[in-house]
Amino acid sequence: MKSIEEKINDLKIRFRTASKEELGKIDIEMEHLAVENPEAFSKAMLEAARQTVINTEELRIKEKLDKILPIVSVSYLAKTYFGKTPQWFYQRLNGNIVNGKEARFTDQEIKVISKALNDIGDKLIKSSQLIA
Template sequence: MYLCRAITEDNLHVRTDRLCTHADAATKEEARRFVEQKLGEIEISVDNLRAQIAGETYRLLPLSYIAEHYFGKSVAWLSQRLNGTLVRGRSYTLNEEQKKIFNDATQDISLRIGSIHLV
């Protein structure tokens, strides 16, 4: 037996904590559609990230510095999330909070670089 969630047909409220021995075909189909939808959203998110930081701009970014100073993580961690790399069978991307941190980091770095002037 395992714990599952079921959606009732009459009110579409999610009921939790129902013990199930197996899921019926409709529940399995609904779960499959949900997973496919979420995977599609992840693919779109990864494609958007890649398009936004493509080519020369991507190579200009100090990813190692951003990963270490803004996330406290390795450059591999950040690269995996920017590229949607499969890790242990799962595709990881930046969540909304992490996207904000990344955007703030690039703005901070651009201000720092913009303030450098040779005399």
């Protein structure tokens, strides 16, 4: 049997692509969950809101990288700085579902990306100075 958290997450996923009719059904299901166990429902909704904030931050990361990704090789970033594949990088960048969970960059991985971009920038500046 699914927990209230799992049920809310399922409804949240359905909500993203729901028709008007489906939205009404989702509202009714949410009301039933709230009545069934108000305290657990409140905790689950707070966790869902926290996850939404995290997802929003990840979207901001994607937007911030949007201008440089056509320039910088994701393959190079993933292999050189993470020892991973480009698919691994894109899964986290796009929030793909991997093994039943939404893939995302950890705080440490975000720091690695920042340092990697600084390193690449330094290399570009040095190369530019050599040919100037």
